[in-house]
Amino acid sequence: MANNMAQRHKATTRIWHWLNAIALTVLLMSGLMIFNAHPRLYWGEYGSREDRAWLEIDDTRTTGFVKIGSTTLETTGVLGLSLGADDKVRRVAFPGWATIPTRYNLGAARRWHFAFAWLFALGLTGFMAASLLNGHIRRHLHIRRTEWAPKQIWRDIKNHARLRFDAHNAGTYNILQKFSYVGVIFILLPLMIFTGLAMSPAMNAALPWLHDIFAGRQSARSIHFICAALLSIFVLLHLVMVFLSGPINGIRSMITGKVPQTPDSNPTGVTS
Amino acid sequence: MKNNRDIIGRRALLRGATLGGSALILSGCDALNESDMFRSALRTAETLNQTVHRSLMDRAALAPEFPASDISPVFKTNGSLTGTSAEYLAHVDDKFADWTLRIDGMVAKPMDVSLETLRAMPSRTQITRHDCVEGWSAIAKWQGTPLRLLLQQAGLSARAKYIVFHCADSYGAQPYYESIDLIDAFHPQTILAWGMNGEMLPVKYGAPVRLRVERQLGYKHAKYVMRIEATDDLTKFHGGKGGYWEDVGDYEWYAGI
Numbered sequence: 119m120a121n122n123m124a125q126r127h128k129a130t131t132r133i134w135h136w137l138n139a140i141a142l143t144v145l146l147m148s149g150l151m152i153f154n155a156h157p158r159l160y161w162g163e164y165g166s167r168e169d170r171a172w173l174e175i176d177d178t179r180t181t182g183f184v185k186i187g188s189t190t191l192e193t194t195g196v197l198g199l200s201l202g203a204d205d206k207v208r209r210v211a212f213p214g215w216a217t218i219p220t221r222y223n224l225g226a227a228r229r230w231h232f233a234f235a236w237l238f239a240l241g242l243t244g245f246m247a248a249s250l251l252n253g254h255i256r257r258h259l260h261i262r263r264t265e266w267a268p269k270q271i272w273r274d275i276k277n278h279a280r281l282r283f284d285a286h287n288a289g290t291y292n293i294l295q296k297f298s299y300v301g302v303i304f305i306l307l308p309l310m311i312f313t314g315l316a317m318s319p320a321m322n323a324a325l326p327w328l329h330d331i332f333a334g335r336q337s338a339r340s341i342h343f344i345c346a347a348l349l350s351i352f353v354l355l356h357l358v359m360v361f362l363s364g365p366i367n368g369i370r371s372m373i374t375g376k377v378p379q380t381p382d383s384n385p386t387g388v389t390s
Numbered sequence: 391m392k393n394n395r396d397i398i399g400r401r402a403l404l405r406g407a408t409l410g411g412s413a414l415i416l417s418g419c420d421a422l423n424e425s426d427m428f429r430s431a432l433r434t435a436e437t438l439n440q441t442v443h444r445s446l447m448d449r450a451a452l453a454p455e456f457p458a459s460d461i462s463p464v465f466k467t468n469g470s471l472t473g474t475s476a477e478y479l480a481h482v483d484d485k486f487a488d489w490t491l492r493i494d495g496m497v498a499k500p501m502d503v504s505l506e507t508l509r510a511m512p513s514r515t516q517i518t519r520h521d522c523v524e525g526w527s528a529i530a531k532w533q534g535t536p537l538r539l540l541l542q543q544a545g546l547s548a549r550a551k552y553i554v555f556h557c558a559d560s561y562g563a564q565p566y567y568e569s570i571d572l573i574d575a576f577h578p579q580t581i582l583a584w585g586m587n588g589e590m591l592p593v594k595y596g597a598p599v600r601l602r603v604e605r606q607l608g609y610k611h612a613k614y615v616m617r618i619e620a621t622d623d624l625t626k627f628h629g630g631k632g633g634y635w636e637d638v639g640d641y642e643w644y645a646g647i
Contacts, residue, residue: 335527
């Protein structure tokens, strides 16, 4: 059996992938609970109930709604107003099934969030360093000049639309995969860390440029929330893609690192 | 309630789909949240954060200060809106004319300082951002007496480690209190503010004096401060965790994040 298997993912990639999956899940769900303490977002340095929010989630006691700018969407049952597991109406922004812990508890959510933030930040740093040293970035994530060709990108979009994935072209990522992985690893995830730090009053004293580059603490909080939303969309698409492109091989290769060899595959072009 | 159920009922289906997956995660997380061992593991992150913050930054690193144009048009009121003790209410009636701030505990010369004396001391004025643990922020101009001047006058003992602030407001039977370490107590921006936006500090914002400890979250900024006590042990006060919200809501004692 071993002879028929080709190496796909490095151990560092696999360990980080699963640690990060746990960390991001906890960070998202505890983050939604923290958001519930003040479900309004602002731009600039300050912002409270007394100021104009660009996004708010609230309720009218009988309906829940999300208001973005001047547009109001009714979201009864999910956002703003929902039923708890005990069938009692809860006037909270994000429902209990989406938060850690289930019942409103800001203190506990913050403890979860700030503990798993360490796992997340150290994990990302370790993965980046390892991937730089072992060639993962250079070989698999680096977007080559030829790949930027619009024709090439368009072809890849068409392939995705037809659900034709180069599943057997194991180990090389197509251009859309590279865009999303590079965007997540080098833009969204670091932004989560830096906007998170920019919300800390102590870090504002230690590194004043941090909240300056985000144009204020409340802007940093808004960007933190937007990046979390984009990451959630990425994870959903990622799961859909894994499902469509062969979930058994996909998940197995992220656990054992190996995929079955097929005649037309090119294992030597894969990893290490 | 019947009405609410109907309104929500048609959306409940939506919820069902997601429920399966997240119920597994949630029941696990809620169980962990109830475990003392897990909670104390999470708490180590607070120590880690405090240690890293303290080693990363200069003791005197200043919190950002802002131009007057950045002051919030309306500063949100929060927490208690007045002191509750009979003694405090009497002071409100006579405009704090006989009010004194008690400074005692591990000091060589315990003292009582009148508001007039406090205002006559050298003061610091700063336009800073107040960050609530809930996530909102508001900016105001604060004027007050640097805490370090009072501690120096009272002769702070070398054995003291913390400064405890006893307040006149309370939640039910529980009086509000807070505490900070000496690094923050001697920080140049740590003041007992008696002025706000160019006026005497209003009652709803903590009159006659409130603490400003600018590198930490709002719940550390004790309002209605009546007594300042130097100590080497926080466990002997109230719930033992160094502050009202720390005791009641399991908030971090170090509120730098």
